[in-house]
Every structure is written in structure tokens, then in C-alpha cells.
Amino acid sequence: MHQFPKIGILGAGQLGKMMAIAVAKWHLPLSFLDQSKEFPAGSLSHSFTEGSFKDYQDVYDFGQSVDVLSIEIEHVNTEALRDLATEGKIIHPAPDKIELIKDKGLQKEFYRNHNLPTSSYILMNSKEDILKALETRELAYPFVQKTRTAGYDGKGVAVIKGVKDLEKMMDAPSVIEDLVDIKKELAVIVARRPSGEVKAYPLVEMEFHPTANLVEFLLCPAQVNQEISDRATSLAIQVAESMDICGLLAVELFLTNDDEILINEVAPRPHNSGHHTIDSCHTSQFEQHIRAILDLPLGSTKLKTKGIMINLLGHPDHTGPAYYDGLENALSIEGVNVHIYGKAQTKPYRKMGHISIIGDDILAMKEKAKKVKQLLKVICK
Numbered sequence: 001m002h003q004f005p006k007i008g009i010l011g012a013g014q015l016g017k018m019m020a021i022a023v024a025k026w027h028l029p030l031s032f033l034d035q036s037k038e039f040p041a042g043s044l045s046h047s048f049t050e051g052s053f054k055d056y057q058d059v060y061d062f063g064q065s066v067d068v069l070s071i072e073i074e075h076v077n078t079e080a081l082r083d084l085a086t087e088g089k090i091i092h093p094a095p096d097k098i099e100l101i102k103d104k105g106l107q108k109e110f111y112r113n114h115n116l117p118t119s120s121y122i123l124m125n126s127k128e129d130i131l132k133a134l135e136t137r138e139l140a141y142p143f144v145q146k147t148r149t150a151g152y153d154g155k156g157v158a159v160i161k162g163v164k165d166l167e168k169m170m171d172a173p174s175v176i177e178d179l180v181d182i183k184k185e186l187a188v189i190v191a192r193r194p195s196g197e198v199k200a201y202p203l204v205e206m207e208f209h210p211t212a213n214l215v216e217f218l219l220c221p222a223q224v225n226q227e228i229s230d231r232a233t234s235l236a237i238q239v240a241e242s243m244d245i246c247g248l249l250a251v252e253l254f255l256t257n258d259d260e261i262l263i264n265e266v267a268p269r270p271h272n273s274g275h276h277t278i279d280s281c282h283t284s285q286f287e288q289h290i291r292a293i294l295d296l297p298l299g300s301t302k303l304k305t306k307g308i309m310i311n312l313l314g315h316p317d318h319t320g321p322a323y324y325d326g327l328e329n330a331l332s333i334e335g336v337n338v339h340i341y342g343k344a345q346t347k348p349y350r351k352m353g354h355i356s357i358i359g360d361d362i363l364a365m366k367e368k369a370k371k372v373k374q375l376l377k378v379i380c381k
């Protein structure tokens with residue numbers, strides 16, 4: 001019988017939970033470190049360590065208890081990971097890659113240094129510096145401000161089109177980027193294993209919620225021509241190879257109005273833009289991540305069926321214990337797959353689950369997705 005190494009995951013949210021579900025079929029146990037066993041991956045964990053993935057000692061001790069370490073979030077203590085790596089622990093993605101990616105400034109520098117296409121930018125240290133640059137005309141409207149660290153799901157991003165938007169500006173070290181004329185937002189998930197094998201998932205297209213800055217509809221395959229799809233896919237593979245990533249790399253891209261493809265940002269782990277792979281692809285992104293970090297043969301990334309994914313978000317006005325309304329109605333629709341993460345508390349726009357719709361006809365699937373959005377709701381009694 002194959003003896004799997006002991007795998008530890010930093011973070012026990014929905015991504016960890018879906019990793020655990022994916023490899024339960026191999027009877028492969030995962031261990032998690034996070035603040036509470038009540039978190040989504042808690043009930044599916046083989047062993048659970050309560051602690052903080054941001055704390056040096058917690059991460060170091062947890063790392064000592066497993067053979068292979070990985071993450072479901074980038075905001076972890078990389079100092080502890082560096083020390084563990086020096087002592088010979090297998091860690092994917094490598095600590096220096098996590099450090100590179102969790103700082104949007106370093107990410108941008110990487111793209112520039114490797115001649116990888118991304119929007120033009122400058123780095124700024126504070127709000128005061130940005131205002132000064134506007135005064136001296138070193139910087140002009142419009143632009144996008146992104147805090148270098150700790151941003152996610154659109155938090156830490158401000159679009160500044162003119163003086164009236166200055167109040168939205170954040171006071172933190174930031175990347176100041178050109179505002180791109182976006183035709184479509186695209187993403188490719190690439191899997192790469194230590195021995196070098198690489199596979200990319202089919203290109204997806206994301207339509208964003210206008211205020212929540214979260215994906216509203218994700219379509220797979222993206223509705224673009226073959227040339228664009230091929231170009232986006234090879235660019236994503238090029239990024240994963242130049243970063244020397246092991247595990248998954250989700251590459252978010254902008255297709256501009258001139259059909260240029262620019263890299264927006266990357267994440268070295270399973271990603272929201274790959275949730276549809278559970279129901280649509282031969283191998284889900286979660287199984288693929290574990291295959292990649294264990295240096296096992298990568299699974300096929302081919303589509304079995306087209307997919308649309310929608311996030312199940314917390315109601316904008318509700319905070320409190322979460323309940324689900326309309327599940328029965330949603331489940332009665334053919335091709336609808338409901339995934340609930342099991343977070344005890346709902347908050348405005350919190351990702352509480354997702355739904356994937358599978359089928360052959362993207363338009364008909366989108367109608368179903370809209371219907372499910374009306375039917376299935378997170379409520380707070």
C-alpha cells in the first residue's frame with residue numbers, strides 16, 4: 001500500500017476543506033493549523049492544531065509535526081517557514097515565493113524584471129507621497145491604488161479617477177497602477193510539480209459584482225477566440241515557470257480593449273477561479289494541488305463539461321449565525337451543484353459557499369445561475 005507523507009496545511013478555510021474532500025478518496029489525511037476547529041476544514045481534518053498561521057512559534061511547531069507543508073492563504077509567517085525549509089522540511093510553495101506573491105509591489109517588480117506584461121506602475125510609501133506626486137505631476141489621474149500587503153477580494157484596492165475619489169485613498173505602502181481599459185477579466189490555473197511537469201486548466205472568464213468586487217459569474221471556457229485563449233494560457237505557464245512554482249498558481253489576467261493580455265496578480269494555491277473544476281474537470285484544482293506538492297503525476301485538466309460558478313455570499317445587511325434558504329429548490333434544477341462551506345457566522349459579502357452549474361450551453365447555464373441566485377440565500381434568523 002502506498003504510504004502518503006503527512007501533509008500539513010496552514011489555514012482551515014473553504015480551500016482547505018475542499019482539499020480535504022478531494023483527497024479523502026485516497027484516504028489521505030490532512031492536518032490543519034488555524035484558530036478554531038469550527039472553521040470549514042475542521043470537521044474534515046485528520047488532526048487539527050489550534051493556533052495562528054501568522055505566529056512564528058505556532059507555524060514552526062506545526063511544521064515540525066508534518067512531512068510536507070502547504071498553504072491555503074498567503075498571509076502566513078514565512079520566517080518560520082524559512083527556518084523549517086533550512087532544516088529540510090518540504091514546503092510548497094517555497095517560502096520565498098510566498099513572500100514574493102503576498103507583496104503586490106514585489107510581484108510587480110518580478111513581472112517587470114522578467115519582461116512579463118503587466119500594467120505600468122510606480123511604488124509609493126504613503127498617502128502623503130501619492131498626494132505629492134499628484135502635485136508635482138509625476139502622477140496623473142486616473143490610477144489604481146493597491147496596498148502592497150494584506151489586500152484580498154478587492155479590499156485594499158481603490159480606483160482614483162479624480163479629486164473626488166481622493167477620500168478613498170488608503171495610507172499605506174502601495175502600488176500605483178495605470179487604470180486598464182478592461183474588456184474581460186480572465187484567469188488560468190497552472191499546476192506544476194517539483195519534477196517540472198506543468199498543466200494548465202482551461203481559460204476562465206470572470207464577471208465581477210459591481211460593488212462587492214467579488215466574482216459574480218465565472219464562465220468556463222472563457223468566451224474568447226482560440227488565439228486569445230492560447231496566448232493567455234502560454235503566458236500563465238510562463239509566469240509559473242519563471243517563478244519556479246510548485247503546487248498551483250492561479251494567474252489573473254486582464255484582456256484589454258486592444259486585445260493585449262496583462263498579468264494582474266497571482267495566487268500560489270487553489271483559487272476562487274478554479275472552483276468549477278470540482279464538477280467540470282477530470283481533476284479538481286484541489287486534488288491537483290495535492291498531487292503537485294507530493295510530486296505525483298498531474299491529473300488531466302480537460303473539461304468534462306462546461307461550467308459556470310457563482311459565489312454564495314453573505315447578505316449585505318446580515319451579520320450573525322448563518323442559515324440557508326431555498327436549498328431544496330436549487331437542488332431540484334438539473335446541473336446545479338451546491339457547495340456550502342459551513343461557516344457559522346454570515347457577514348456582508350462573506351464567501352459562504354459556491355454553486356457550479358454544468359451543461360453544454362453557456363447561455364442556458366447562465367439563466368440557471370441567475371435563477372439559483374434568486375432561490376438560494378444565506379439568511380440570518
Ligand code: ADP
Pocket residue numbers: 119144146151152153154155156157177178179180181182185208213252264265
Ligand atoms: P484583490 O487582490 O483584492 O483581488 P485585484 O488586484 O485583483 O485585488 O483587484 C480587484 C479588481 O479591481 C480587479 O479584479 C479589477 O476588476 C480591478 N482592477 C485591479 N487593477 C486594475 C487596474 N490596473 N485597472 C483597472 N481595474 C483594475
